[in-house]
Amino acid sequence: MAEVTKLIHKYLRHDKKFPHVWCPGCGNGILLGALIRAIDRTGFEKDDIVLVSGIGCAGRLPVYVDFNTLHTTHGRALTFATGVKLANPRLQVIVIMGDGDAMAIGGNHFIHAARRNLNLTAIIVNNNIYGMTGGQYSPTTPYGALATTAVYRNIEHAFSIAELAVTAGASLVARGTVYHATMLDRLIEQAIRKRGFSVLEVISHCHTQFGRRNKMGGAVDMLRWQKENAVRVEKAAEMSEEEMAGKFTIGVLVDRDLPIYTEEYRKIREAARRRLGAVK
Amino acid sequence: MVSGPSFWGKQVLLQGNEAMVEGALAAGCTFFAGYPITPATEISEVMSVKLPAVGGTFIQMEDEIASMGAIIGASLAGAKSMTATSGPGFSLMQENLGFACVAEVPCVVVNVMRGGPSTGLPTNVAQGDVMQARWGTHGDHPIIVLAVSSTADCFDITVKAFNLAEKYRTPVIILSDEVVGHTREKIRIPHPEEIEVVDRIRPNMPPEWYIPYEDNSRGVPPMGIFGDGYRYHVTGLIHDVRGFPTQRADEIVPFLTRIHRKISQNFFDILMVDTELADDAELLVIAYGSVARSARRAVREARERGVRAGLLQLITLWPFPRQILEPYLKKVRAVLVPEMNMGQVSRELKRINQGMTRVETLNRIDGNLITPAEILVRLLKM
Ligand SMILES: Cc1ncc(C[n+]2csc(CCOP(=O)(O)OP(=O)(O)O)c2C)c(N)n1
Ligand code: SF4
Numbered sequence: 240m241a242e243v244t245k246l247i248h249k250y251l252r253h254d255k256k257f258p259h260v261w262c263p264g265c266g267n268g269i270l271l272g273a274l275i276r277a278i279d280r281t282g283f284e285k286d287d288i289v290l291v292s293g294i295g296c297a298g299r300l301p302v303y304v305d306f307n308t309l310h311t312t313h314g315r316a317l318t319f320a321t322g323v324k325l326a327n328p329r330l331q332v333i334v335i336m337g338d339g340d341a342m343a344i345g346g347n348h349f350i351h352a353a354r355r356n357l358n359l360t361a362i363i364v365n366n367n368i369y370g371m372t373g374g375q376y377s378p379t380t381p382y383g384a385l386a387t388t389a390v391y392r393n394i395e396h397a398f399s400i401a402e403l404a405v406t407a408g409a410s411l412v413a414r415g416t417v418y419h420a421t422m423l424d425r426l427i428e429q430a431i432r433k434r435g436f437s438v439l440e441v442i443s444h445c446h447t448q449f450g451r452r453n454k455m456g457g458a459v460d461m462l463r464w465q466k467e468n469a470v471r472v473e474k475a476a477e478m479s480e481e482e483m484a485g486k487f488t489i490g491v492l493v494d495r496d497l498p499i500y501t502e503e504y505r506k507i508r509e510a511a512r513r514r515l516g517a518v519k
Numbered sequence: 520m521v522s523g524p525s526f527w528g529k530q531v532l533l534q535g536n537e538a539m540v541e542g543a544l545a546a547g548c549t550f551f552a553g554y555p556i557t558p559a560t561e562i563s564e565v566m567s568v569k570l571p572a573v574g575g576t577f578i579q580m581e582d583e584i585a586s587m588g589a590i591i592g593a594s595l596a597g598a599k600s601m602t603a604t605s606g607p608g609f610s611l612m613q614e615n616l617g618f619a620c621v622a623e624v625p626c627v628v629v630n631v632m633r634g635g636p637s638t639g640l641p642t643n644v645a646q647g648d649v650m651q652a653r654w655g656t657h658g659d660h661p662i663i664v665l666a667v668s669s670t671a672d673c674f675d676i677t678v679k680a681f682n683l684a685e686k687y688r689t690p691v692i693i694l695s696d697e698v699v700g701h702t703r704e705k706i707r708i709p710h711p712e713e714i715e716v717v718d719r720i721r722p723n724m725p726p727e728w729y730i731p732y733e734d735n736s737r738g739v740p741p742m743g744i745f746g747d748g749y750r751y752h753v754t755g756l757i758h759d760v761r762g763f764p765t766q767r768a769d770e771i772v773p774f775l776t777r778i779h780r781k782i783s784q785n786f787f788d789i790l791m792v793d794t795e796l797a798d799d800a801e802l803l804v805i806a807y808g809s810v811a812r813s814a815r816r817a818v819r820e821a822r823e824r825g826v827r828a829g830l831l832q833l834i835t836l837w838p839f840p841r842q843i844l845e846p847y848l849k850k851v852r853a854v855l856v857p858e859m860n861m862g863q864v865s866r867e868l869k870r871i872n873q874g875m876t877r878v879e880t881l882n883r884i885d886g887n888l889i890t891p892a893e894i895l896v897r898l899l900k901m
Contacts, residue, residue, distance in 0.1 A: 256763045256764070285750060286746060286747075286748050286750060287746070289596075289745050289746075291592075301752070302752055302754070302763060302764065305750060306750060307745040307746065307750050307751070308750075308751075308752045308753065309592070309595065309745075309752075309753045309754075310752065310753065310754035310755065310756065311588065311591075311618065311755065312588070312614055312615055312618055312755055315584060315585070315588040315615065318580065318584065318585040318586075318587075318588030318589050318592070319588045319589070319591055319592035319595075320592060321552075321578070321580070321585070321588070321589045321592060322550065322552065322588065322589035322590060322591060322592025322593035322594070322595075322596065322598075322600070323592040323593065323595060323596045323745060324592075324596075325550065325576045325578060325589070325593060326549075326550055326576070326592070326593035326594075326595075326596035326597055326598040326600075327596040327597060327745065327746050329746065330596065330745055330746050347581055347582065348581060348584075348585055348588075351580075351581040351585070504571070504576060507571045508571040508572070508574060510571075511568065511569075511570075511571035511572035512571075512572050514568075514572070515568070515569070515572040
């Protein structure tokens with residue numbers, strides 16, 4: 240345990256902006272720990288990493304860690320990240336977004352980023368709600384659930400973030416939970432190492448806004464819910480539809496090798512030089 | 520379209536939109552993100568051909584919000600970046616434009632104006648976005664807005680826009696219009712040594728000493744870029760000198776004051792006007808963009824008829840060049856402001872005029888250029 244603490248301290252901006260903004264027990268803290276352990280294992284220097292986020296509780300994550308950090312506008316993190324990566328492809332760009340951030344206001348950017356296949360890592364914290372603005376329904380709020388803007392129950396149908404990423408063409412798509420913290424480390428590491436656009440959906444809990452309102456209990460109860468309803472992809476393949484009802488899969492959903500944007504663009508540069516007979 | 524990455528020292532026949540690309544490349548632009556819209560599309564098209572040849576990157580994003588985000592990201596990673604659009608796209612960029620102001624990210628945004636509001640008159644000329652350029656994004660912030668009136672301007676002013684962006688760590692908006700963008704003219708592209716290119720000041724202290732938003736005499740802190748060893752936090756939230764979000768009044772006020780001050784203390788470096796026959800003028804035409812060209816002709820013809828008219832062409836629209844205009848306002852009998860909107864610059868002029876002279880307006884909102892004859896007729900009646 241002491242080792243883990245030491246590792247985390249190596250990366251925290253502890254003299255800067257603490258205490259953090261999150262509610263006690265929020266899943267964002269677990270994700271932050273997992274992210275640090277994963278980055279440490281990849282061996283990248285702090286200067287090589289750029290953490291980009293949007294707006295929301297999850298979006299506040301980069302402020303606490305000592306990398307190049309960029310806190311953008313709501314829903315637009317992937318667009319800023321695209322510019323960073325294209326201007327300097329050597330940088331390892333990791334984007335953290337909430338479900339509302341990535342899927343509602345940023346939904347269009349998300350599918351196009353997946354389709355474009357830059358070598359970026361997108362981590363989406365799915366807590367089924369808009370946390371920061373106080374519990375309004377999001378594109379991942381389950382049908383029938385309660386929210387401050389759905390006091391008569393939600394009549395919209397939820398997105399599956401991971402499945403959308405598969406269809407949109409991401410190179411690697413995985414799903415984890417903050418309960419399965421060790422597995423989360425590994426999934427983040429794999430996502431960062433993957434060459435191409437990788438998406439990691441992290442099932443998390445917002446006990447203050449979603450859990451309480453939907454009678455799911457506190458943080459511990461919600462973590463227990465994750466434990467009981469997550470099924471590893473390999474195991475899910477052997478289970479029937481009835482057995483899987485109400486449950487969700489965790490692990491790597493898709494891992495495929497597709498042409499990477501920056502490498503394709505290098506060919507464009509060569510073609511342009513040939514065509515225009517570069518004099519500059 | 521002429522080909523070749525650049526035509527240093529050559530005479531070339533170019534559209535305003537094409538000349539803008541040449542100006543950007545001359546200024547060192549290496550990144551362009553955009554979304555097609557009339558009448559700005561040629562800027563994207565020519566960029567897509569030329570940028571890769573000089574080792575830069577062109578990307579067509581999914582919309583203008585994304586384009587603006589991408590050019591901010593690219594600038595933070597060290598590129599001189601640019602986007603180009605027209606009215607509807609410009610509206611979409613506004614939130615991120617404010618981000619660039621607050622996070623102090625140099626970049627250039629071109630708006631080739633067309634008729635509005637909304638989808639408006641897509642293929643017609645207008646000058647309706649002067650106030651949007653100033654006040655389009657939310658909150659209090661300074662902004663630099665330059666207006667171009669010719670193909671030669673498109674080259675020169677684009678270079679200046681990049682220089683001002685880098686110097687003051689701020690987005691710079693160029694307002695062009697459909698007529699300027701699509702008119703073909705012969706211009707001479709200068710040799711590289713004939714133009715001044717400014718680059719942002721980078722930190723040179725040891726990284727642990729670097730305070731990314733610390734005030735200095737220029738009001739412009741040196742800019743670390745991602746990957747260069749100066750790690751810091753960039754946010755659109757109001758931040759302290761280290762870049763971290765703050766809600767303390769003693770940090771909010773100095774920060775917002777500084778981003779205003781870095782522009783206000785350098786007015787005379789930023790304010791650009793062009794004059795013709797203005798020094799002894801009794802009647803002064805104040806114009807910008809393509810209308811300034813009509814005005815130039817009208818002023819010359821008025822002189823031939825014995826009317827002492829002069830032209831003051833605004834190149835810098837924001838900050839509004841009050842300091843330069845005031846001496847003229849004190850001296851002339853009357854001012855005429857022709858513009859292709861309901862009176863956006865004339866309104867600003869009336870605000871600073873404070874009874875010094877008579878301000879008359881000539882407005883056209885039908886999608887057609889104001890002609891020299893229309894201006895001349897008015898001058899002869901004044
Ligand atoms: C353009 C814009 N619209 C709305 C908001 C307000 N807003 C801030 S955070 C947020 C939702 C955040 O929810 P989510 O992305 O799910 O993240 P969480 O807070 O749950 O981590 C909204 C709507 C904003 N900041 N900007
Ligand atoms: S509101 Fe929800 S998501 Fe936000 S910090 Fe609190 S528990 Fe976490």
